[in-house]
Amino acid sequence: MRSPGVRTKDRLAIGRTHFGFQEALTSQPDPVHPLQETFARIAQRSEFIRPRLGRPAGGEGWIVPADLFAPQSPSLAALIRATQRRVRTEAPTVTGGVLIQEYQWPLLATAVACFLVDRRVPDLRPENVQLRLPPEESEGEAREQGEQIAFLRGCFVALPDDLAAGRPDALLVPDLDALRAALRTGIETHMAFVIDKISEAVGCKPKGLWLFVTDYLASMLSWIMQKQGQSACLTCIEQEAHALIGGAQSPLNKKKVSFFALTYQGHTHVFLDRASCCYWYKMEGGAYCSTCPHRTKQDRNERLLKHLAEEYA
8 A cells, every 4th residue: 555632523514524425325426527638638648647537347456445454354464464563563653654655545535636637636534535445465566556546436626616516416515715615624534534444453652643643744745736836836836745644633733844955957846855754664675665764854955956966867
């Protein structure tokens, strides 16, 4: 797989109230559903973000979050075993950190991409999502290819000027701030459920797992904005990130979010000044990655500039 103070069931209730979706919608998407169009446009920008609309037709590894995190879940037990084998430790902090990172990436990447590419937010509730898990014996590579996440219904939040605004499965909000709030609420609702379950299963603290969510959300925002090439300057990315991430009652910690820019021969790239570690260095053959918070800023910047030199050689 590559708020405190508010109970999970209350967050799920908030999410249901916020989205207000009809549960009786057909499970079969229209041939050219607006979300299918959005997913196609996302795929044109990145080969790694491959969501689908509708229930997957067969195939091993697909599971809904409720089953993955059910009491005595064999799927979760298998994931924990595989994770601990890969990172060569049973430490709760490391195990929980790797689990949350592997779980969240297709969900958060798709959600942020939909928001930035078409100003739409799919229904992110756990009951509307299926994820494809890698085989227990794999080292994670299987998750990097093909479809990784499915949205079972075509409900989505949109702006009044959306071309699909007239659809019965579109929930309209008045402006971009409201759409951004829908994205944040959907992510917080889903990840609160997941973080509670992972923390309980491996014995780590929820607050630490929320930092991984914050970091990845900020990283995806920066990466996709730069892929689009629109308003991708450091200041614009910082403004969008701080508008999206966190609020007075949010578990997302925007105080930890900061970015920096590096320029090579006129090409400027913006990077996240990460606050969390991916733990790649704990895996067989792994090392500190280029943006690892364990590196000094000088070491990190030198490595990133080397990558930029290779990219623009």
